[in-house]
Amino acid sequence: MTFAMVSLYWYILPLVIAITPVYAASRYESWRLIWIHAARLAGWILGVLLVTTAILLLCNTQS
Amino acid sequence: MALREPPVAEHRARRVIERVPGSRSRWFDSPYVSLDLINQTGFPLESGRKTWARSITPRMSNTPVPLRNRHLAALLAWMIPGLGHIYQKRTSKGILYAVCILTLYFLGFAFGQGKNVYWRWVNPLHSPDKFCLHYLGQFFVGLPALPALIQATLVHYGFPTLLGGFMAEPSQNVINGLNSSGRLVDVGTIYTTVAGLLNVLAIYDALEGPAYADLEAEELEENAAETAGSSETNLDRIKVEPTT
Numbered sequence: 442m443t444f445a446m447v448s449l450y451w452y453i454l455p456l457v458i459a460i461t462p463v464y465a466a467s468r469y470e471s472w473r474l475i476w477i478h479a480a481r482l483a484g485w486i487l488g489v490l491l492v493t494t495a496i497l498l499l500c501n502t503q504s
Numbered sequence: 505m506a507l508r509e510p511p512v513a514e515h516r517a518r519r520v521i522e523r524v525p526g527s528r529s530r531w532f533d534s535p536y537v538s539l540d541l542i543n544q545t546g547f548p549l550e551s552g553r554k555t556w557a558r559s560i561t562p563r564m565s566n567t568p569v570p571l572r573n574r575h576l577a578a579l580l581a582w583m584i585p586g587l588g589h590i591y592q593k594r595t596s597k598g599i600l601y602a603v604c605i606l607t608l609y610f611l612g613f614a615f616g617q618g619k620n621v622y623w624r625w626v627n628p629l630h631s632p633d634k635f636c637l638h639y640l641g642q643f644f645v646g647l648p649a650l651p652a653l654i655q656a657t658l659v660h661y662g663f664p665t666l667l668g669g670f671m672a673e674p675s676q677n678v679i680n681g682l683n684s685s686g687r688l689v690d691v692g693t694i695y696t697t698v699a700g701l702l703n704v705l706a707i708y709d710a711l712e713g714p715a716y717a718d719l720e721a722e723e724l725e726e727n728a729a730e731t732a733g734s735s736e737t738n739l740d741r742i743k744v745e746p747t748t
Contacts, residue, residue: 452691456698459608466597467705470569470714475600 453490457483569594569713581710583646585703588710601706605699609645612695619682620693621649622673623656641697644704649696 465478571577572592581588586602589595613621621642628635642649655665655672665672674682682689 449687449691455608455611456695459604460698460702462600463604463702463705466600466714467709468715470594470597472596474716 453487457486461486571710571713574711578707578711581646581707582644582703584648585646585699585706588707592710597709601703605645605702605706606648608695608702609642609648609699612692612697612699613648615688615692615695617682617689617692618670619674619678620689621652621671621696623652624673625656625660638693638697641700644700644707645696646703649700 461479461483462475464482465475469475469478570592574592577588577592579588580591581601584602585605586598586600589598589601592598621639622636623639623643624634624636626634639649639652643653649671651667651671655669658665659672
């Protein structure tokens with residue numbers, strides 16, 4: 442299976458996995474706080490994206 | 505001999521030094537005080553006192569994280585993501601930055617078949633459609649993206665490209681072919697650009713230290729106070745007397 446066959450939505454995951462620890466590491470020095478903050482940020486990003494996608498899908502199916 | 509009126513600089517020095525231990529202001533949350541700040545006040549510290557002050561304030565920044573030569577660290581962080589932190593002895597953090605940023609960059613570079621990182625010297629006001637906005641982000645990955653700038657400069661001045669045109673601006677046919685080959689190239693461009701922007705955060709971290717280090721320092725200080733029974737720092741003992 443090549444990368445081109447993967448749904449485009451999955452490409453958000455490497456982005457989130459890279460962004461969240463880097464952002465958290467720029468805010469904190471303690472590893473415990475870095476991982477907590479990164480996990481919370483990843484949850485927020487994915488949650489907002491899921492909710493937004495669900496709302497848009499709902500709007501599309503209603504029209 | 506009568507005491508003379510202390511000049512303004514002396515008042516300022518006294519205020520700075522006395523505020524540090526229990527301060528809650530933005531710049532003095534840390535129990536550490538910048539030696540730069542003491543010197544900038546121009547207060548005539550005695551040599552012995554200055555030596556003692558230097559011994560308890562080894563850092564040039566207000567952050568409790570040792571940043572060594574922070575400008576050199578920032579330059580190294582730009583050259584190779586994470587290298588500045590390794591230079592600052594923040595090795596594990598440097599490895600985290602290097603792994604995250606370089607993985608994202610090279611993954612995106614592979615998605616773009618090595619043709620999505622390039623630069624073109626054009627005036628963005630005259631030719632906005634030819635301006636490579638993505639390279640403004642990619643540039644901050646440092647050395648891995650620098651060949652694009654070198655190749656574009658060579659082309660701009662009429663010299664032949666190096667290394668078989670690696671990271672040189674692709675021809676319009678190649679760009680059209682990439683655009684028609686799917687969205688993977690776009691994803692690659694996003695990845696490489698975001699990697700560069702993430703390295704801006706890493707560079708800033710190398711330059712200024714972590715944003716909330718002071719909160720962590722307070723936490724550590726509280727823990728130390730619990731164990732030692734006192735949270736007073738040595739700075740409490742600094743008393744500046746007017747010179748006669």
